[in-house]
Amino acid sequence: MFKKILIANRGEIAARVMRTCRAHGIKTVSVYSEADAEAVHVKHADEAYLLGGPRVTESYMKIDKILEAAHQSKAEAIHPGYGLLSENAEFARRCEEEGFVFIGPSPEVISEMGSKIAARKAMEKAGVPVVPGITRALADAEEAIEAAETIGYPVMLKASAGGGGIGMQVVYSADEIHKAFEGNQKRATDFFGDGAMYIEKFVENPRHIEIQILADNSGNTVYLWERECSIQRRHQKVVEEAPSSFISEETRRKMGEAAVKAAKSIGYKNAGTIEFLVDADQNFYFLEMNTRLQVEHPITEEITGLDLVKEQLDIAAGKTLTFAQQDVKRDGHAIEVRIYAEDPKTFFPSPGTITKLKLPEGPGIRHELAVHGESIVTPFYDPMIAKLVVKGKDRDEAIDRLQEALSTYHIEGIKTNIPMLQEVAAHEAFRSGDTTTEFVEKYLTKKKKKQKQTK
Ligand code: MV4
DSSP, rough: OSEEEEEEEEEEEEEEHHHHHHTTEEEEEEEGGGGGGSHHHHHHHSSEEEEESSSSTTTTOOOHHHHHHHHHHTTSSEEEEESTTTTTTHHHHHOOOOOOOOSOHHHHHHHHHHHHHHHHHHHHHHHHOOOOOOOOOOOHHHHHHHHHHHHHEEEEEEEOOOTTTTTOOOEHHHHHHHHHHHHHHHHHHHSSOOOEEEEEOOOOSSSEEEEEEOOTTTTTTEEEEEEEEEEETEEEEEEEEEESSSSSSHHHHHHHHHHHHHHTTOOOOOOEEEEEEEOTTOOOEEEEEEOOOOOOOHHHHHHHHOOOOHHHHHHHHHHHHOEEEEEEOOOSSEEEEEOOOOOTTTOOOEEEEEEEEEEEOOEEEEESOOOTTTTTEETTTTEEEEEEEEESSSHHHHHHHHHHHHHEEEEEESSHHHHHHHHHHHHHHHHHTTOOHHIIIIIIHHHHHHHHHHH
């Protein structure tokens, strides 16, 4: 096992990775920006190296600076966390070239899954169901219209380099493609430096269900069940749960097996997630693969009893998985909510200084924190400051615990989205499991309007 690793990230995920390291006697090296000198990930590390200015482009995205810190500290491996450089194939390649183990899949696989067209192609080849659509870059609106006629409207125009909704639009007619194509292509070019566009049939009111997999270097690949992450706001996940209350045991097994097939076919190594859209009839379609540990990984840990970071470290160190598919447990129900420093009414980020932090405690409650009692929440980074993870013997108990925990969660000094999370947790549509991707639109925005009207 590694003696020392560098964590090329910040906030709660850096602290999370360090917790596992500490538990296993691995020394930790953190990197930080000028804005993060007092941050949790610096406090928790054995060593810390300043990268540069507060903006991520001056610090956490600086590959050369990070590798310099890795050399100086004599770290053996680098954990990229999520976001930032975690799905940057060049970073993974540079780590390897300079003699460090990148804790993740190969640069080739990161690159292949980073292109949604290449990923679709790989999945078609492997026999994993993809959304009906076309698997090549469209030159212009005319080509897109031609393709759309064969698929049938409505279709979704997507950027190959996309994700997170950028360069993506639903279109209902040739006329709309004419209007939408160039704008989305330009946005994709501006954002990703890649304007390749493709189209898929639009799946209406789907669920977003993803499968966690682990793959070692000896050819063993297992699935660790699913996470349902349908409740999102502007492509930002808000609530995630495991298991999904929607899919049948048969769909669960089929999706798990499809995910393993997907991972094996591309030579995937380490922890990864295969995202699927699931329609009302439980048909599932590959959407994309995330080649990193995800924000919502704790709910999988809660139901399986595994430490996913430990599994990542073991795999990266060349160890063989110590369990097979039939040994993977599934116990109880876990829910994660993301606590954002944002105004609950306008949804704008709410930076500031936390003056008081009082956390709920009790059975089935877990915290992943990016902040402490006197933290400064700067405007430079993702406004997610904490994750609250609850577990119960079943979904009802988990929701009860979530409601109780949210009602006693106390943060002073900044605004948070806790009121919105409480609204979700208390909603009968959430309790009944009507958790499609349209949840926020359908239940929360309308309710607000009604409240206004009755005032
Ligand atoms: C879709 C879709 C419907 N049909 N693709 C959103 C982010 C990006 N990764 C893919 N997304 C979607 N792709 C087809 N063919 C609907 C969405 C989508 C969505 C997906 C998961 C969770 C929330 C969502 C919210 C809006 C749209």
